[in-house]
Amino acid sequence: MRSDVTLREEYLHKIWDNYIFNNVVESTPCRAAIYDARSRRLIVASDRFYLLDGELFNISEGMKYPDLVYKEGITVQNRHYDVKLADGKNGIYATDGLDGCTVCKTNTLLIIGVHDNKVKSSELNEQIMKIGDYFRKLGL
Numbered sequence: 612m613r614s615d616v617t618l619r620e621e622y623l624h625k626i627w628d629n630y631i632f633n634n635v636v637e638s639t640p641c642r643a644a645i646y647d648a649r650s651r652r653l654i655v656a657s658d659r660f661y662l663l664d665g666e667l668f669n670i671s672e673g674m675k676y677p678d679l680v681y682k683e684g685i686t687v688q689n690r691h692y693d694v695k696l697a698d699g700k701n702g703i704y705a706t707d708g709l710d711g712c713t714v715c716k717t718n719t720l721l722i723i724g725v726h727d728n729k730v731k732s733s734e735l736n737e738q739i740m741k742i743g744d745y746f747r748k749l750g751l
Contacts, residue, residue: 641725641738643725666687692706712724713735719751
């Protein structure tokens with residue numbers, strides 16, 4: 612683990628290891644990541660899951676200005692998704708045919724999950740939003 616990891620990040624790593632990876636990533640199956648919403652720093656992610664800086668910036672801006680992502684969609688790992696729902700506060704729900712992407716924003720975190728056609732978009736969306744609700748209750 613990096614020496615500059617905060618206690619909050621260490622806590623998130625433990626939750627990821629103990630719950631999120633086993634109950635969301637492995638069981639759904641999906642790929643997901645948790646970023647610090649303010650600094651856009653990656654805290655923890657599934658294997659081979661990454662966002663390019665421009666992708667993360669556009670998602671962050673889309674959380675503030677949902678009209679942008681409704682018009683332009685979002686891109687995650689060079690894959691474009693059409694936005695179906697963006698409330699400007701809590702999340703973005705996007706699909707590309709049968710594949711999908713969900714973004715949930717808490718007070719301090721951005722939680723992003725993507726899946727392929729083996730999973731229903733609504734299942735991933737529900738799981739990512741539940742995780743976000745949990746972190747909100749913790750004040751994160």
